[in-house]
Amino acid sequence: MRTLTTAILMLALAAITFAAEPPKLPYVYTKWKHFTVEDGLPNDHIFAVKVDGPRVWVGTQDGLAMIDKRTGKIKSWTEKDGLPWRVITAIDVDKKTGDVWLGLFGGGLARFSGGRFDHWHQLNSGLVNDVVYGVAVQDEYVWAATTAGASRYNTVTGEWTIFTEKNSPMEEIWNYNVAVGKGKVYLAVWGSGVLEYDLATGRWKDYLDPDGEMEIDLYRDDGIVHVIVTSASPADDVVWISTYFGACRYDGRHWRGYYNQDSGLASDFINNAKGRSADEAWFATDKGASAITDFKTNTWVTYTRDAKGVGGKAVIMRDRDVLETVDLPVSIPHNFIINYDIDGNDVWVATAKGLGWGVGESYYPGLKERPKTVAKVAAAKGGAR
Amino acid sequence: MKVRRLCMFAALLVASLVGAQEPKATPAKQGGDGTAAAQPSNVKTTDEAISPELRALIDDDTAEVLRRINGLSPYEVPNLRLREDTNYAHTSVDYEPYGAIKPYKEFFLKQMEYTGPGRAIPEPGPDLKSVKIGFIGPIMSTVSVATGGKSHEEALGIKMLEGAKLAMEEWNARGGYFRRHIPFELDISNDNGLWGSSGNEIIKMAYKDPVWAILGTIDGANSHIAIRVALKSEVVMMNTGDTDPTFIETNIPWVMRCIGDDRQMGYLLMDYILGKMKYKRIGIIRGSNRYGRFGVRKVNDAARRHQHPVLIEMAYKVGTEDFSLQLQRMKEANLDVVIHWGDAKESALILNQMRKMGMNQPYFTSDRSVSPEFVKLAGANAEGVISGYPWNPERQDPKLDAFRAAFRKRFNDEPDTYAAHAYDGMNMLIWAIQVAGLNRAKIRDVLAYRFKPWPGVTGDIPFGAALDDIGDVFFAKFQNGGWRFYSREDLNVPRGYIPARDRVNRATGAIDPMKPSAPAE
Structure with missing residues (x-):
């Protein structure tokens, strides 16, 4: 009897201790600022955002804008100001020169430098097609992912190289994005998975869906979840990949697939991915901004905006279990997310209706013991969404 | 029934007026995404009284869709039921890939949604002179990647153009765009060039000379390029001639196809x-x-x-x-x-x-x-x-007879499969524009949420969850100097078993790789 009493007391003590211990939870962006045409953007449909120190470059459906983070002032350029074509789908900045490279949707490639726009297109250069979806600066080269192959421009010599099915393992040539990693360039190709270009050897390696079928994913973790790939974003030593069918992560040896059914992804339709580290990546879905914040525990935060007002929610999930729901007085500008950029502790979110700036005051990576910030906690397992 | 319909139309009218009077969005400055000369949304672009011609096009289901998509703010997504299939493309178990294994995920069984702000884009102002619809197809001889020389699909593309033209001319003869009494206009592009040219053509139609929807194309590679642009620029693309199965296997909510595939x-x-x-x-x-x-x-x-x-x-x-x-x-x-x-x-x-x-x-x-x-x-x-x-041209159908007669009269030639499907596709697009109004997202919605098959001259066209024509396909057999058409049943061709449940949730003996096997005894 005495033994039993002791055991019960010990169990009760353990339960109290456990209950008092704050849970390990990810950082949640609770401070959001919006930028729209009312603030001076040329258009609310934002295709691209790129941070360059205090400057934030914004590519819209109708012009280019630059937000000065220090002053909040916005300057914009349209075709009247010399912008070669108004629809900007991609931006990258050459860190050495400060040149801003613009992928133009049906207008080719442009460089904004010293207040002047220079223009390359199918008829005056080696740009393989004018429909440019992605642009990336790699040393003195500028890569452009176009709808009919990839082009690489040597800014020093002026030489162009075209990559298509003729000289790379592109089963299809419909390039969708390009990104630069450590010693590698990654092409995301619609219908042809991810192609990895080794800068040292000049060799290509392709990553395709191993089951080779469009209508199924046979195994979740055997490779790219689908060949209709929208982006590949290297971070640390991993590559985060988005598709219109789900997402995945590759560390050079292991694959991990993510779907709405097994993660915090708001939707499997993903326009873009931006890796922050090997543990954190942001996925631009059509139903909210979903970030995996801790790879090991499959912990996610998804930000959405309510249909009424500017508020919304941040839902923290592990697998499909809701750990915490945080009500946000101001959330992301819209739930249809198109692009991101990571800016130190901050995050910039390009949406179909405005640009969002998530201010990362006291941001921390991974998980941390903290009390729940919560206004409301969803209790039910299996997901409140 | 009449009372119910009356209530539906009253609700629709109220919703339209509310939508027209409450500015939901700041008018966009740009003009290329269908918002050319955009006006504040309090301009009454919707008829106060729906004309009898328009009323005849709106059945109860469509009225309900319109009620739910009109008057939404840019941040709202309509509460509408999505199509869900239990089987992709009527695939029998014998043809299912990796049939012995339970796949982790099956695609194309649930309809894609459009969740963007497009439904709140205001209609264009009163200066609009015509309602443009894009056509892209191989109609002019150029060079071709496929042949390494001369292009080869003009004969198909020209028939496709003729079918689309005929449908549009018939609508214009009935009064054009009923809400404004302006004609429909075909904006024609040739896609018969090197890979990539179709992308530039869609850019033109999406932004430079904006259209409300696009019909095309035939070549599989060009079609894929075109739909990628349609997705970003948010314009409906109705395919009537590309039978490449992968065309629809891209999860794009803006793409539809009204022809059976390979x-x-x-x-x-x-x-x-x-x-x-x-x-x-x-x-x-x-x-x-x-x-x-x-x-x-x-x-x-x-x-x-x-x-x-x-x-x-x-x-x-x-x-x-x-x-x-x-x-x-x-x-x-x-x-x-x-x-x-x-x-x-x-x-x-x-x-x-x-x-x-x-x-x-x-x-x-x-x-x-x-x-x-x-x-x-x-x-x-x-x-x-x-x-x-993809269809049975010998089917007895007054619609088909009338189409053939009209085609012969207009073009002094017999319509082929490309003409017939383009005629159906263009009719679907124009119907959608008539009932939804001049808003690309709503044009998409009325087609995407149309659960009844479209009664086409090529037969009934039922969409599956991937917005693909999943109606019957047929045999064509050359007999006694002519083509004869047969259904599966006509020729007693057996069909494999098509289960009533999707593969992931089906109770079968298939291996489930996500479940660890029992330890060996």
């Missing part, structure tokens, strides 16, 4: 070849272009999954006239049957050369052979040739 036609042919005729030694000869390459994929899959893999597959460059190299090897393979996937001309030349070489195997071919060109070139050899076909 997956369905391939399965039907293989059910005949393997299931009915019990042929075992199968050979394929195909064009080396995307049409040939992707067209035979499902044929290959079906043969392999039936334990009779294709013994030999030979490709030829489009435009080739001498097939002796390929046919000699096929002859040596001692085949039961030869399947061809490619254009009509090559199909006839191959058939003639086969017969000349003493290869008398049954000849099966893709639907492009069902053409006067094939018959003319093949002559007597055409007898007995069987093809898959």
Whole structure:
């Protein structure tokens, strides 16, 4: 009897201790600022955002804008100001020169430098097609992912190289994005998975869906979840990949697939991915901004905006279990997310209706013991969404 | 019933007026995304009283869709039921990929949503002179990647254009766009160039000379390029002539197709070849272009999954006239049957050369052979040739008769499959514009949420969850000097079992790789 009493007391003590211990939870962006045409953007449909120190470059459906983070002032350029074509789908900045490279949707490639726009297109250069979806600066080269192959421009010599099915393992040539990693360039190709270009050897390696079928994913973790790939974003030593069918992560040896059914992804339709580290990546879905914040525990935060007002929610999930729901007085500008950029502790979110700036005051990576910030906690397992 | 309809229309009218009076969004400055000369949304662009012509186009279901999509803010998504299928493209268990294994995920079973802000974009102002619809297809001779020289699909594209034109002219004769009494106008582009040219053409139609929807195209590669642009620029693309199965397998909520594809036609042919005729030694000869390459994929899959893999597959460059190299090897393979996937001309030349070489195997071919060109070139050899076909042109249907008569009168020629499907596709687009108004997202919605099959001249067109035509496909058999069309039932062709549940949730003996196996005892 005495033994039993002791055991019960010990169990009760353990339960109290456990209950008092704050849970390990990810950082949640609770401070959001919006930028729209009312603030001076040329258009609310934002295709691209790129941070360059205090400057934030914004590519819209109708012009280019630059937000000065220090002053909040916005300057914009349209075709009247010399912008070669108004629809900007991609931006990258050459860190050495400060040149801003613009992928133009049906207008080719442009460089904004010293207040002047220079223009390359199918008829005056080696740009393989004018429909440019992605642009990336790699040393003195500028890569452009176009709808009919990839082009690489040597800014020093002026030489162009075209990559298509003729000289790379592109089963299809419909390039969708390009990104630069450590010693590698990654092409995301619609219908042809991810192609990895080794800068040292000049060799290509392709990553395709191993089951080779469009209508199924046979195994979740055997490779790219689908060949209709929208982006590949290297971070640390991993590559985060988005598709219109789900997402995945590759560390050079292991694959991990993510779907709405097994993660915090708001939707499997993903326009873009931006890796922050090997543990954190942001996925631009059509139903909210979903970030995996801790790879090991499959912990996610998804930000959405309510249909009424500017508020919304941040839902923290592990697998499909809701750990915490945080009500946000101001959330992301819209739930249809198109692009991101990571800016130190901050995050910039390009949406179909405005640009969002998530201010990362006291941001921390991974998980941390903290009390729940919560206004409301969803209790039910299996997901409140 | 009348009262219910009256209430529906009253609700629709109120919703339209509310939507027109409450500014939901700051008018966009740009003009290329369909918001050209955009006006504040309090401009009454919706008729206060719906005209009888328009009312006749809106059934109860469409009225309900309109009630739910009108007046939304940019941040709202309509609460509408999404299509859910339990089986993709009527695939029987014998043809399911990796049939012994339970896949982790099955795609294309649930309809894609459009969740963007497009429904709140205001309609254009009163200066609009016409309602433009884009057409993109191979209509002018240029160079072609497929042939490495001259292009080859103009005959198909021109018929497609004629079908689309006829539909538009008929609507214009009825009064054009009913809400404003302005005509519809076709904005025509040629896509018959090198890969990538179709992307530039869609950019033009999406932004520079904006259209409300687009109809096209035929070549699989060009179609994929076009739909990627349509997705970003948010404009409906109705395909009426590309039978590449992968066209719709991209999860784009802006893309639809109103013609049966090579997956369905391939399965039907293989059910005949393997299931009915019990042929075992199968050979394929195909064009080396995307049409040939992707067209035979499902044929290959079906043969392999039936334990009779294709013994030999030979490709030829489009435009080739001498097939002796390929046919000699096929002859040596001692085949039961030869399947061809490619254009009509090559199909006839191959058939003639086969017969000349003493290869008398049954000849099966893709639907492009069902053409006067094939018959003319093949002559007597055409007898007995069987093809898959996306519809039944011998169907008794007053709509089809009227279409044929109107086509003959207008173009002094017979309509073909490309003309008929383009006629249906254009009618679907114009119907959607009439009922939804001048808003690209709403035009998409009324088509995407239309659960009733479209009553086309090519037959009923039911959309599946992938917004693809999942109606029946047919056999075309050349008999007694003409093509005759048969259903599966007409020819007593067995069909494999199609389960009522999707593969992931089906109770079968399939291996589930996500569940650890029981420890060995």
